[in-house]
Each structure stands twice: as structure tokens, then as C-alpha cells.
Amino acid sequence: MTAGPRSVAVIGGNRIPFARSNSNYSKASNQDMFTAALDGLVSRFGLEGERLGEVVGGAVLKHSRDFNLIRECVLGSRLAADTPAYDLQQACGTGLQAINLVAAKIALGQIDAGIAGGVDTTSDAPIAVGEELRNILLDANRGKSTQDKLKPFLRLRPQHFAPAPPRNEEPRTGLSMGAHQARTGAEWGITREAQDELTYQSHQRLAAAYERGFQDDLVSPYLGLSRDQNLRPDTSLEKLAKLRPVFGGKDGTMTAGNSTPLSDGASTVLLASEEWARERDLPVLARFVDAETAAVDYVNGREGLLMAPAYAVPRLLARHGLRLQEFDFYEIHEAFASQVLSTLKAWEDPAFCTQRLGLDAPLGSIDRSKLNVNGGSLAAGHPFAATGGRIVANLAKTLHENGGGRGLISVCAAGGIGVVAILEA
Amino acid sequence: MAQADRYTELINTPIGRIVQKQIGLPAPVPLKRWTPGDRVVDGRVLIGGAPGGRLATTLAKVAASIGAEASTPLREDLRAAAAAAGLDAGPWTPAAAATQRYAALVFDATGITEPGQLSELREFFSPTIRRVAKSGRLVVLGTTPTATRSASERIAQRSLEGFTRAAGKELKAGATAQLVYVEPGAEDQLDSTLRFLLSSRSAYVDGQVIRVGSGSDVPEIDWERPLAGKVALVTGASRGIGAAIAATLARDGAHVVGLDIPALEGDLKAVTGSLGGSALALDITAAEAPREIAAYLKKEHGGVDVVVHNAGITRDKTLGRMDEARWDSVIEVNLAAVQRVTDALIAGRSRAVLNQGGRIVCVASIAGIAGNFGQTNYATSKAGVIGLVDAYADTLAARGATINAVAPGFIETQMTAKIPFATREAGRRMNSLSQGGLPVDVAEAIAYFASPASTGVNGNTVRVCGQSLLGA
Numbered sequence: 014m015t016a017g018p019r020s021v022a023v024i025g026g027n028r029i030p031f032a033r034s035n036s037n038y039s040k041a042s043n044q045d046m047f048t049a050a051l052d053g054l055v056s057r058f059g060l061e062g063e064r065l066g067e068v069v070g071g072a073v074l075k076h077s078r079d080f081n082l083i084r085e086c087v088l089g090s091r092l093a094a095d096t097p098a099y100d101l102q103q104a105c106g107t108g109l110q111a112i113n114l115v116a117a118k119i120a121l122g123q124i125d126a127g128i129a130g131g132v133d134t135t136s137d138a139p140i141a142v143g144e145e146l147r148n149i150l151l152d153a154n155r156g157k158s159t160q161d162k163l164k165p166f167l168r169l170r171p172q173h174f175a176p177a178p179p180r181n182e183e184p185r186t187g188l189s190m191g192a193h194q195a196r197t198g199a200e201w202g203i204t205r206e207a208q209d210e211l212t213y214q215s216h217q218r219l220a221a222a223y224e225r226g227f228q229d230d231l232v233s234p235y236l237g238l239s240r241d242q243n244l245r246p247d248t249s250l251e252k253l254a255k256l257r258p259v260f261g262g263k264d265g266t267m268t269a270g271n272s273t274p275l276s277d278g279a280s281t282v283l284l285a286s287e288e289w290a291r292e293r294d295l296p297v298l299a300r301f302v303d304a305e306t307a308a309v310d311y312v313n314g315r316e317g318l319l320m321a322p323a324y325a326v327p328r329l330l331a332r333h334g335l336r337l338q339e340f341d342f343y344e345i346h347e348a349f350a351s352q353v354l355s356t357l358k359a360w361e362d363p364a365f366c367t368q369r370l371g372l373d374a375p376l377g378s379i380d381r382s383k384l385n386v387n388g389g390s391l392a393a394g395h396p397f398a399a400t401g402g403r404i405v406a407n408l409a410k411t412l413h414e415n416g417g418g419r420g421l422i423s424v425c426a427a428g429g430i431g432v433v434a435i436l437e438a
Numbered sequence: 439m440a441q442a443d444r445y446t447e448l449i450n451t452p453i454g455r456i457v458q459k460q461i462g463l464p465a466p467v468p469l470k471r472w473t474p475g476d477r478v479v480d481g482r483v484l485i486g487g488a489p490g491g492r493l494a495t496t497l498a499k500v501a502a503s504i505g506a507e508a509s510t511p512l513r514e515d516l517r518a519a520a521a522a523a524g525l526d527a528g529p530w531t532p533a534a535a536a537t538q539r540y541a542a543l544v545f546d547a548t549g550i551t552e553p554g555q556l557s558e559l560r561e562f563f564s565p566t567i568r569r570v571a572k573s574g575r576l577v578v579l580g581t582t583p584t585a586t587r588s589a590s591e592r593i594a595q596r597s598l599e600g601f602t603r604a605a606g607k608e609l610k611a612g613a614t615a616q617l618v619y620v621e622p623g624a625e626d627q628l629d630s631t632l633r634f635l636l637s638s639r640s641a642y643v644d645g646q647v648i649r650v651g652s653g654s655d656v657p658e659i660d661w662e663r664p665l666a667g668k669v670a671l672v673t674g675a676s677r678g679i680g681a682a683i684a685a686t687l688a689r690d691g692a693h694v695v696g697l698d699i700p701a702l703e704g705d706l707k708a709v710t711g712s713l714g715g716s717a718l719a720l721d722i723t724a725a726e727a728p729r730e731i732a733a734y735l736k737k738e739h740g741g742v743d744v745v746v747h748n749a750g751i752t753r754d755k756t757l758g759r760m761d762e763a764r765w766d767s768v769i770e771v772n773l774a775a776v777q778r779v780t781d782a783l784i785a786g787r788s789r790a791v792l793n794q795g796g797r798i799v800c801v802a803s804i805a806g807i808a809g810n811f812g813q814t815n816y817a818t819s820k821a822g823v824i825g826l827v828d829a830y831a832d833t834l835a836a837r838g839a840t841i842n843a844v845a846p847g848f849i850e851t852q853m854t855a856k857i858p859f860a861t862r863e864a865g866r867r868m869n870s871l872s873q874g875g876l877p878v879d880v881a882e883a884i885a886y887f888a889s890p891a892s893t894g895v896n897g898n899t900v901r902v903c904g905q906s907l908l909g910a
Contacts, residue, residue, distance in 0.1 A: 195537075202512050202531035262536065315507065315528065359529070364510065364517045368526035 018120035022287045022297040023436065026406020027054035028130075028280035029235035031394035032242045038277040039136040041236060043072045043079060046279035047132035048086045053233035054128060054281045055091045058295055064093040066124025069111040070131050070281070071101040073397035073427075082132075092128075105348065106306065106432035107131045108280065108401020109424050113304040113434065115284050126285035131398025135275040146173040183427065185312045190319070190427060191272055191349065195261030197317030198351035201358045205266035208350035209253040212271040212391045215347055219388025220246035227387055227414075231406050243274055243394040271350040276394030280402030282409075298409035299420070304434035305329035311429040316369075319352045321431025322423040323359045327370050329433055337376040340383065341418030342411055344404045347389035348425055356423065387411060400424065405436070412438035443850065443866065446873050464872035469612045469641040470573035471878065474662060474689065478504040478637045481541025481571055484530060485510045485520075488558040490549030493579050496625045497544055498523035500632045509538075511562075535565035542575040542636050543567070547598055548620065550580070552590035559601055567608060574613040577635050578602050579628075582619040582649055595619070599647055606645040606905050607870050614644040614871075614905070624652040627894025633661065634886040642847075642875035643883055645905030653893030654795070654838045664889045666691030669739040671731070673697045673722060673779075674749030676705035678851040679801070682877030683746055686885050688713035692744060695735065697722070722749055722775040723767075728782030732791045735783075741793040744888040745783060747776045747800045747823075752853075754812040765815045772819035776800060777826055780841075784834070796839040797888045800827055801880070802899055804847045808908040820845070824899045831897030840896040842887040847903025848874040870905035 029050050032038040038046060047070060055061055070083045079085070084098040103110045108131035115127035149165045156162035182189045198208075222228055223240055232239070248270070258265030259272065283295075290297050307325035309316040322345070330337060337360060345353045359365045360376040367373065387407055390400055401424055408420045415438070422434045446466040448454040458465050483506040485497050494516050501508045502525040509530040510516040520527035543566050550556060563576070570576065578598055586592040598617050606615035616635050620628060627650050634640050635648075660666060670687045674680040675696030684694045694715035698706040703719040710717045718734055720727055735742045750772045753764035783792045792798070805813050806820025827843045834841045848854060848865040854874065857865065866874045880902045887895060 196534065199531060199533035199537065200509070200529045202529070202533065264533070264536070266533075358512075362512070362517055362529060363521035364525065364527045365529065367521040368524065 019122060019286050021116040021119045021301040022285050022290045023299045023301055023405060023409035024058060024283040024285055024290055024295050025054070025298060026231055026280065026282040026402060026409070027057055028232055028399065028403055028406070029053070029278055030232055030238040030241050031276045031278035031396055031399070032238055033394065034135040034275035034277060036136070036242060037236045037238050038134065041134065041277065042137050043075065043082060043132045043134055043279075044086055044089070046134065046235070046277065047083070047130065047281075048089045049235050050130065050132070050233070050279040050281045051086055051090045051092070051128065054283055057230065058283055059293075061091045062093050065096045066118065066127040067115065068092070068096060068098040068128045069101055069115050070129060071107045071111060071398050072132050072134075073102065073104055073107060074133055074135065075102070103432070104426035104428055104430060105346070105395070105397045105400060106424050106426035106430050107398035108403075109304070109405065109422065109432045109434060110306065110401070112282055112284065112301065112401060112405050113432070116301040116304075119284055119286050125289040126283070128281050128283050130279065130281035130402035131400070132279035133396035133398045134277040135396075136277050143173055149173070183318065189260070191260035191267060193311065193318035194349045194351050194355075195265055195267055197320060197355050198266060198349075199261065200317070201355040203266065203351045203354045203358070205254075207354055208266055208271040209250055211347070211350040211353060212253055213248060213250050215385060215389045215391040216245050216248050218386060219244055219392035222387040227410070231410060241393045243276060244392050267349060267351055271391065273348055273390045273395035276396045278394065278396035278399045280399040280406070282402045282405050296413075298413040299436045299438040301405075302435040302437050303329060303332065304432065305332070307431045309429040316429070317355065318427070318429055319348060319425040320355065320359065321429055322425050322433050323356045323431070324370060325431045325433040326360075326421065326423060327372060327376060329435060330376075333435065337379060339419065340379075340421045341415060342386060342408060342420040343379055343384045344408045344420060344422045345384060345389070346395075346400055346404060346424040347385065347391040348395065350391060352425055401432070405434070408436050409438070412436060443873060464867045465610075466872035467572060467612045469871065469873070470638040471641050471876070472638040472882065476638065478633050479506045479541045479575075481507065481574075482538060483508045483542040483544060483636070484540050484566060485516070485527070485544045485546075486562045487516060487546030488549035488555055489513070489515065490551070491546035492548050492622070493546040493620065493625060493628070494519035495523050496628050497546060497579075497632070498525040498527065500629055501525050501527070503629070504633065504636070532561070532565045535569055538569060539571045540566060540569055540574060541571050542577065543570060544577045544636075545579065547578050547580045547595075550594045551588065553594050553597065556594055556597055556601070563605065567605065570609060570613045572611040572613070573638060573641070574609070575636050576602070576605055576609060576613065576615040577618065577632070578616070579618045579620055582621045582651070585621045603645045603905070609870070612641070612871060614640065616640075616643065616645070617647045619647060619649045621649075621651045624650050624894045627651070627653055627656060629656060630886060630889045630891035631895060634882075639882040639886065641882070642871065642879035642902050642904050643900060644870050644903070646900050648895065648898055648900060650894045651896060653835070653840070653896065656893055657890050659890050663691035664891060665744065665885070668692045668743040668890075669695060669735070669741070670744035670746065670888065671695045671697060671735065671742050672746045672748055675709055676702040678853065679846065679849060679877040679880050680748045681709045682881040683748055683884050684709055684713055684715065686878060686881035687744065687746070687888060688715060690885050690888075693739070695739070695742070697731070698749070722779060723770045727775070728778045731779055732782045735791050741791050742783065742796065743793050744797045745780070745792065745799070746884055746888070747779070747798070750801060752813065752816050754816070756812050757814045760814060768815040769819050772816070773822040773826070776823065780826070780830065787837070790837075792839060794838055795890060795893070796834070797892070798830070798834065798839070798841040799884045799887045800841070800843040802843040802845040804845050804901055804903050804906055804908050807845060807901070827897055827899055835896050838893070840887070840892065842895060842897065843899040844880055844883045844887070845899055845901040845903070846875065846880045847901060847906040847908070849880060849902070850874040850876055868907045869903060873904065875902055875904055
């Protein structure tokens with residue numbers, strides 16, 4: 014046993030470029046994509062044939078056959094086949110939560126090194142049969158005699174063949190995530206202009222990051238893509254202003270531009286104890302300090318679906334005696350520009366901060382020039398479970414480049430969940 | 439008493455609704471009424487205000503104390519007020535209105551000091567008024583015009599009456615609109631008034647103006663039993679509205695002393711008996727009645743806390759055919775006796791039968807405001823009751839007591855059931871809620887005036903008429 018938690022190093026990351034739905038990766042499965050990202054990480058850090066403590070990851074949209082998705086990926090990768098793995102699912106928080114769990118095991122001394130990440134495809138999505146057809150098939154399967162096995166099929170009706178695709182709405186409210194955020198954004202008075210501005214900045218910054226080679230050791234080309242397909246370096250505020258609202262009705266402010274598109278992709282991050290990294294002469298980009306997960310009761314309408322990170326951050330700050338302003342970089346996942354701006358506004362609001370967060374005063378505002386400095390999900394795209402890995406690797410490298418500093422990560426997720434973390438270098 | 443009249447029941451069936459829409463009939467909905475244990479407000483309370491208002495903190499405090507689900511516009515002063523008052527207020531901008539329903543819209547208009555700023559009302563209510571829930575509430579709070587600091591402010595504040603009355607007529611489905619004028623310095627007196635207006639206790643009060651002034655300190659009370667330990671005299675308590683008043687005051691914790699004429703003693707005892715109260719059978723117009731009442735209350739209860747002058751009669755005739763007996767009896771019972779009993783109860787200052795912090799509530803009538811065909815005697819007496827409230831308000835305020843009146847409109851009682859059908863239907867429907875009120879609606883307004891927390895509510899005549907077109 015070790016005495017006290019160990020420091021956890023972020024060694025680096027690798028991901029494949031994110032593709033728009035039903036495009037370059039439309040024929041690639043979750044397993045294909047995660048294995049590609051994993052193998053890229055293995056070659057980048059010379060881990061071929063190495064047995065790691067574990068590989069953890071998951072996908073939000075998953076086929077039932079992929080019950081051991083990450084373990085299957087490990088077996089198909091160049092890591093040693095005796096590297097254990099497990100799947101994890103926490104909606105869009107999957108990637109960051111996987112990283113948190115690997116980091117926790119390293120900190121506790123249970124493992125020395127591990128890989129965490131996530132993958133998602135909205136192109137190769139699982140399509141289930143409807144509930145009635147499923148029951149018929151199960152009943153037929155339970156039959157003992159041939160007659161018993163055939164009888165249930167007499168109940169078959171044409172409408173039973175309609176597929177049941179994955180739902181894009183919250184089961185308890187029947188509202189899509191965008192519709193939820195449209196309400197939250199309206200309550201917080203988030204304007205179309207502010208959302209478009211953030212979107213424009215995201216594209217500009219991600220394009221600049223690619224231009225200066227920042228992404229070279231974070232992204233490996235895959236199936237004909239070497240950059241994120243959603244990136245529009247030439248977009249402008251004028252172009253964004255022309256888009257029609259897609260959520261919140263005709264007076265809505267959320268468009269296909271300032272909301273993330275459905276996308277496909279995978280990401281991985283290598284974490285280890287500093288000792289393990291030193292032994293292998295691997296770089297330490299940053300330390301994974303801590304994480305916090307919060308959830309809100311959005312069902313009764315008292316809190317917005319995507320507002321959980323606003324609750325998680327102050328708890329994490331309190332644990333470390335930090336103020337919101339004591340960060341050099343902020344990585345707030347841009348699920349929707351409106352989500353980022355609502356969160357920032359809530360932290361400036363006295364009623365929200367005192368009554369809901371239980372603070373004495375508002376957390377205050379942040380220096381916006383420190384927000385998503387190398388672009389965010391609006392530009393890169395957002396393959397749900399792959400976003401956490403993209404952000405952690407990105408922030409770790411940003412801190413390293415900066416010669417040190419502290420960064421805050423915030424990721425909102427379906428089900429009213431939020432996962433946040435602190436990195437330091 | 440049925441919860442809704444036959445027409446209201448029919449209109450609220452699926453077929454009835456189709457017929458109503460096709461031929462544009464009035465569309466009354468059964469009003470939500472209060473029962474013990476109910477929340478003050480069920481649903482979202484949106485609290486807004488014109489910049490520079492002085493009531494934001496008070497409103498937030500009341501909203502917090504009633505446990506309301508509240509929102510406020512994202513303006514710094516309103517958000518800071520919510521934070522200071524401990525109100526978990528959700529954020530709100532007009533863009534959010536389209537997706538929400540409001541149990542109550544509350545607007546602090548005290549910041550409006552010149553007519554140009556009245557546009558704040560439009561900006562707040564225009565996106566929200568159509569989103570008010572069934573039996574919802576719209577409450578505007580202003581500064582008493584006579585207590586303003588400039589001509590412009592006085593004009594602008596007086597304008598609020600027109601706004602709330604018109605808004606009351608636009609509200610649908612049992613929702614009501616009220617205006618509360620708050621004197622500067624009386625901010626801490628608002629609790630009982632807001633609780634009454636926001637709750638279903640004020641179901642049939644609509645389009646009214648209530649003035650709240652500064653009074654002695656508001657005591658801490660149990661809002662479920664505000665009259666616990668109090669003694670309340672209710673005249674004319676044996677039936678109709680009087681019986682409902684007795685029951686409501688007893689529900690709120692009071693020991694009720696019911697009074698009625700000896701001929702109705704049986705009915706009276708049935709009412710007071712069931713409420714654990716006591717009965718006093720005498721004729722209030724008798725010469726010795728005031729002294730007897732005072733003596734009884736002093737001897738049996740050591741005084742009285744709440745006096746409800748409810749006893750009243752009608753003796754209708756057109757003026758040309760009005761005989762002396764009809765005229766005199768109505769004036770005697772409805773007005774002259776009320777004054778004599780009041781005098782007897784407040785005589786002797788510190789040794790008065792009316793206890794310190796006493797409450798006198800009179801029952802006037804919209805006939806006393808609008809006048810009524812065939813009721814010159816009755817209208818005269820009831821207008822006199824309003825005059826009585828005006829005349830005694832200062833005297834009572836000086837001893838920490840209050841006097842107010844309710845003016846019922848069309849209330850469903852045995853008396854109104856005898857009105858010929860066409861006249862009755864006209865009376866019932868010619869108001870913003872398209873229905874008659876119930877005796878309990880009058881009783882709830884009286885209970886509000888009677889509350890120990892209504893210290894700053896003095897000299898008001900509040901109609902319980904569903905915003906009747908008569909005299910409005």
C-alpha cells in the first residue's frame with residue numbers, strides 16, 4: 014500500500030479527427046474507431062506489447078453486442094492482450110469520467126498507468142426492433158416445441174417491423190436536449206449574437222491551432238480525414254447570423270451553427286504515475302488534480318437539463334480552496350454555445366449562487382480570453398463519449414505549452430449530469 | 439352550497455365548451471378555493487418590477503416565506519434582492535415566457551415616477567399575461583398616490599388603477615388582477631395582503647385596489663390559524679354569508695360569538711354550536727343592544743378582538759313607493775345600529791371592550807357603490823357603511839386597531855336564489871369571472887382584514903364581486 018494519494022500525470026492523448034454524421038466514418042464501427050485512436054496512442058508513446066493497468070472507455074450509443082467494447086478494442090490493438098479493460102457510460106460525461114476513474118486508481122496505487130477515452134458514432138447507430146416485435150421474438154425463443162416456437166409469430170403485424178432508433182430526447186420530459194437548452198438559454202437571456210460570437214471564436218481558434226501544428230501530436234488521420242470535418246475556418250458572423258433557429262421555435266436563438274452537430278469519432282488519453290512516466294522517459298504534460306460530478310433535478314423544470322456543471326464546479330473549487338478566477342485556462346464543453354453562456358451567467362448571478370449553490374457571493378465572471386483557447390466542440394464536433402478525451406489532452410498540452418498553470422474542465426451531459434475536473438502543470 | 443352553478447358546470451363539459459365557443463357565451467371556470475393545508479401559491483410566481491422600486495426585497499421575502507417556486511427577471515437589483523431575501527428565484531427574461539406558465543405575476547411599480555415609465559408595465563405583462571394559469575393572479579404594487587413626492591409620480595401611480603382593472607378584464611379562466619398601494623415606510627406590512635391576494639382565498643376578489651399603510655409592528659403569527667386565541671363577534675351569523683363568516687373565522691382559530699335576532703336563535707345556535715362558539719340572541723336596533731353586547735363580551739371574554747358587522751336587511755321598493763317603515767328599518771339595521779354598536783365597543787379608550795389591535799369589518803355592498811334599482815334605502819345604508827369606515831379609520835388607527843369593509847357583489851345565497859331568472863343570470867355573468875361568488879369568498883376577505891398581520895390595512899373597502907361591471 015502507498016501512503017496517501019499519488020500525483021497523476023497526463024502523458025498525452027491521441028484521437029482521430031471528428032467526422033460529421035453519415036460522412037467519412039459512416040461505415041466505421043465504434044470498435045474500429047476506438048481501436049484506431051488507441052493504436053495511435055500506443056505508437057505515439059511506444060506502448061506496443063505493454064501490459065497497462067487498464068483501459069477504460071465507453072460509448073453513449075452502443076450496440077448490445079458491444080457489451081465488452083473496450084476490452085474488444087484492446088484485444089484488437091497492439092497493447093498486450095493481458096491488459097484488462099471495462100466499459101463505462103455516463104452520457105456525454107463518459108470520456109471525462111473514464112479519465113477520472115483511471116486517475117483515481119493511479120492515485121490510490123492500484124494501477125500505475127492506464128488509458129481512458131471514449132468513442133461514438135451517430136452513423137453506425139444501433140437500431141432496435143420495436144417493443145412488441147421484441148416480445149414476440151423472445152416468446153418464440155422461450156418455446157419448447159416447434160409449435161410453441163412458431164405460435165408467437167402469428168401475432169406479427171406489419172407495423173412491428175418499424176425500427177426503434179435511439180432516442181434523442183430525455184425519457185422523462187420528452188424534450189430533446191436542444192429544446193431543454195433553449196429554455197435554459199431563454200431564462201438566462203442568452204442572445205443569438207453572443208452564441209454566434211462564441212461559435213465564430215471556436216472555429217477561429219481551432220483553425221489556428223491546426224495551422225500552428227498544435228494538433229499534430231493530438232490527432233492522427235483516419236479514413237481520409239486529417240482535420241475535424243465540422244471545422245469551418247472561413248465561417249463568419251454574417252454567415253452564422255443567416256442560419257435558421259433549430260431549437261426554441263421561430264424566435265429561437267439556437268441554430269445548427271451554434272449547436273454541436275451529430276458526429277463520429279474517438280479519443281484516448283494516457284495517464285500514469287509520475288514514477289512510471291519517468292522510468293519510460295515519457296513527458297508529463299500536466300497533472301490530473303481532481304474531479305467532481307454533479308446532477309440536477311431538471312425533470313420538474315426548476316433547473317436546466319445542462320446546468321449540472323454549474324453546481325459541480327463550486328464544489329470542486331471549495332475542496333481545493335480556489336476561486337473561479339484562479340485558473341489560467343477554462344475548457345467548457347460547447348455542447349451548445351447557449352450552454353456555455355448560461356453557465357457563465359449563472360456564476361455571475363447573486364440569487365443563483367447564494368440560493369442554489371449555497372455560496373455567500375457570486376462566483377463571478379471569468380476572463381473570456383482564457384476560455385477554450387484552442388477551440389471547442391462547436392468547431393471540432395462532439396462524438397458524445399469522445400469529447401472528454403479530446404478536452405483533457407488538449408488542456409494538458411495547452412498547460413504544458415504555457416510552461417505551467419491551472420485549468421478547469423466542465424462537461425455537461427444528458428440526464429442532468431455534469432462532470433468537471435482540474436488539471437495543473 | 440354547490441361549488442359551481444348549473445351553467446358553469448355545463449360550459450365546462452366537452453360539448454358545453456364547443457357550444458360556448460360557437461356562440462360566444464361567457465366561459466366561467468370553477469374557481470379554485472382555499473382549503474386548510476393548501477399552499478399559498480401552486481406554481482411559478484414571477485416577480486418583476488420597474489427599476490428604482492422599493493419593494494423587491496419585501497416581495498422576495500414573502501415569496502420565500504410561502505415557499506413559492508419563483509423567478510425574477512435577470513436584473514441586478516431584483517437578483518440581489520432575491521439573494522438577500524433567501525429566495526431561490528429562477529432566472530427569467532421575456533424570451534422565456536413562451537415556454538412557461540405562471541400561477542402569479544407580481545410587479546413592483548413603485549419605481550414608476552412619471553407617465554413615460556408606465557411602459558414598464560407593458561414590457562413585463564405583454565409577454566406573460568396570456569401565460570397565466572387557471573385561477574392565476576396578477577398583482578401590481580404601487581405607491582399610494584397621495585403619498586407620492588411629485589405631480590408626475592402621483593399621476594403615474596394613479597394610472598395603475600386603470601391598468602390593473604383593464605388587465606383583470608383580459609385575464610381568463612378564473613385569474614384575477616389587483617392593485618396594492620403601499621405607503622412609503624409600510625413595506626413590512628405587506629405579508630397578509632400578498633398572501634391573501636396570491637392565494638385562492640381571494641378567489642372572487644378581482645379588479646380591486648387595496649391600500650396598505652404603516653401600522654404597528656406586524657406580529658409573528660401561525661398563518662394556518664391566524665386568529666388563534668382571538669374572540670370574534672359576527673352579527674347576522676345564523677345563515678348565508680354570516681354563517682360562512684363565522685365558520686371561516688372559527689377555521690382560522692377564533693372563538694366566534696354569533697349574534698342574531700331572537701327569532702333566529704335556533705338557527706344561530708346550530709351555527710355557533712358546530713363551531714364551538716357562543717350565541718347571543720338580540721336585536722341590534724334595540725336601544726339597549728349596544729350596551730348589552732359590550733357588557734356580554736366584557737363579562738364572558740374580557741373583550742373582543744374582531745367585530746364583523748354583517749347583519750343586514752333589504753326592504754326593496756322604488757323610491758316613489760317607498761314607505762317610511764321600509765326606509766327606516768333598512769337604515770336602522772344596516773347603518774345606524776352599526777355605528778351605535780361600534781361606539782359602544784370602542785368607548786372608554788384603554789378600557790374599551792374592543793381589545794388593543796382590534797379589527798372591525800363591515801359588510802357594505804356594491805349597491806352602496808353603484809346604486810341599485812328599487813334599493814334607494816339599501817344603497818343609502820351601504821354607502822353609509824363605507825362612510826363609516828372612512829370616518830372611524832383614523833380613530834381606530836390611533837389605538838392600533840383597524841376598520842375595513844367588504845362590498846359583496848353577486849353572491850350565491852338563498853336571497854339571490856329568489857331573484858327572477860333573467861335578472862339573476864345578468865347579475866351572475868356581468869363580471870370578469872362570469873359567475874357569482876360564494877359566501878365563503880366574502881368570509882375569506884373578512885378573515886384577511888381580521889388577521890393580526892393586517893395591521894397596516896385600514897380604511898379600505900374591498901369589493902368581493904368578481905370585478906362586476908356595476909359601479910366599476
